[in-house]
Each structure stands twice: as C-alpha cells, then as structure tokens.
Amino acid sequence: MKFIKKHWGNILFFAFVALLIIPQTRMPIQVFVxxxxxxxxxxxxxxxxxxxxxxxxxxxxxxxxxxxFSQSEGKVTIVNFWATWCPPCVAEMPSFQKLYDSYGNKVxxxxxxxxxxxxVNRFLQKNSYSLPVFLQKYEAPKQLRSQALPTTYLISKTGEIIIDEEGAADWNSKKMxxxxxNLLTE
Known part of the structure; x- marks a missing residue:
C-alpha cells in the first residue's frame, strides 16, 4: 500500500500510456482530445x-x-478531405454535421x-451522419491538394479560397x- 501511495502519479501515467497503445482505446482518447x-x-x-x-x-x-465539381462553380463551397481512421477527422465530424444540417441547402x-x-458507409451509419461523401478516384484541382488529413477549404462564389485549414476545427462556431x-449574401 505504501508503494501505491508513493508512486500513484507514475502508475496513472503508465496506465494512460497503456491506454494510448491499445488500438481500441487510443482512437476514442485521441478524438476526445x-x-x-x-x-x-x-x-x-x-x-x-x-x-x-x-x-x-x-x-x-x-x-x-x-x-x-464544376457544378459548384459560382457557389459557396466547402471541401473536406478526411478518413475514418484519422482521429482529427472523426473529431470534427459532429460540428460538420451540425453545419451541414443548417447550410446544406445553401452551401x-x-x-x-x-x-x-x-x-465509409459503416462509419456514417454508426454515427448517424448524413453528410455528402464522395470517393476520390481522380486527382483534385492543384489548389485543393494537401498531404494532411483533415484538410478543409471554404471557397467563395468567385472561387476565392477563404479558408485552407489543416487539422481539426470547430466548423459549427458562431464565427464560421x-x-x-456573409459569403452567401455577396
């Protein structure tokens, strides 16, 4: 008992590291963070x-x-590159779903x-997402290429790339x- 009292901080640290090593617990922890x-x-x-x-x-x-993609020329457009195995991608999906629920008929x-x-279908069904998902079979236009996941672009009606964001973000924020x-009224 003295050993545990004396080393409880180290024990907790190593237990946390062990949870990060185990694949079944690593992903939920990473998504939460x-x-x-x-x-x-x-x-x-x-x-x-x-x-x-x-x-x-x-x-x-x-x-x-x-x-x-040319069907979106002249429209406000959001393009998100993601994967089901990517913790930052999974982390931002709920905010994207809320944004899509509000702006899906305008953007x-x-x-x-x-x-x-x-x-992908299993992931969408498991999480009750109704996002419009597309499979990339051809290379994206040069200005929409990135080596990082997730990467998201917000494009104005004039084709201007307003946001070029790598990594997880809160897409359903008041600022967004x-x-x-504002972009929709231009």
Whole structure:
C-alpha cells in the first residue's frame, strides 16, 4: 500500500500510456482530445488568398454515381478531405454535421475520402451522419491538394479560397456561421 501511495502519479501515467497503445482505446482518447482543442477555423489574409482556377474534377458518389465539381462553380463551397481512421477527422465530424444540417441547402458540401465505400458507409451509419461523401478516384484541382488529413477549404462564389485549414476545427462556431452568412449574401 505504501508503494501505491508513493508512486500513484507514475502508475496513472503508465496506465494512460497503456491506454494510448491499445488500438481500441487510443482512437476514442485521441478524438476526445482533438475535440477539446478544436477552435474555429481561420480565414486566410486577403493578400494570401488564391482563386480556384480549375473546377474540373470528377468525384464518385458513395452510391455509384459520378459528379463533376464544376457544378459548384459560382457557389459557396466547402471541401473536406478526411478518413475514418484519422482521429482529427472523426473529431470534427459532429460540428460538420451540425453545419451541414443548417447550410446544406445553401452551401455545396464535399466530404472527400480515398477509402472503400463499405467502410465509409459503416462509419456514417454508426454515427448517424448524413453528410455528402464522395470517393476520390481522380486527382483534385492543384489548389485543393494537401498531404494532411483533415484538410478543409471554404471557397467563395468567385472561387476565392477563404479558408485552407489543416487539422481539426470547430466548423459549427458562431464565427464560421457569420462568415458563411456573409459569403452567401455577396
């Protein structure tokens, strides 16, 4: 008993490390931590913004159809690259679902993954997500390419990339909603 009292801090630390090593407990812990540290995404400085030049990009719908990204030219658009195995991606999905529930009929949303459709469908059903998910079979336009997951782009009606965010963020924040409302009125 003296040993436990004397070393309880170390015991807790090693128990926590052990939980991070075990795959079944690692993912929920990482998702929880990511949600705690997620803030509203940041707008790019006006001087740093690029304008999307190429909207030609074929995407496969989750249920076997195909669309072209060019249908979103002239619209406010959100493109999110994600994966089911990525803790920051999973952490930001609830905020995206809330944003999509409010703006899905005003803003074009694209949740793009390279995973197998069966795995993605299981993930969406398990979490009751109704997000529009697309499978990436072709390379994205040059200005929408990133090596990091998640990466999210907010594109204005004029094609200006307003947000280029890597990592988890709170997409349902008041700041984000105000920005979308402003972009929709332009």
């Amino acid at each position: 990511q949600r705690l540290i997620s803030f509203s995404p940041s707008e790019k400085k006006v001087s740093d913004r690029e304008t999307l030049q190429d909207y030609q990009w074929n995407l496969q719908e989750l249920e076997d159809g195909e669309i072209n 074009d949303f694209y949740f793009v993954t390279s995973e197998e459709s069966e795995k 909603r105000a920005l979308l409302d």
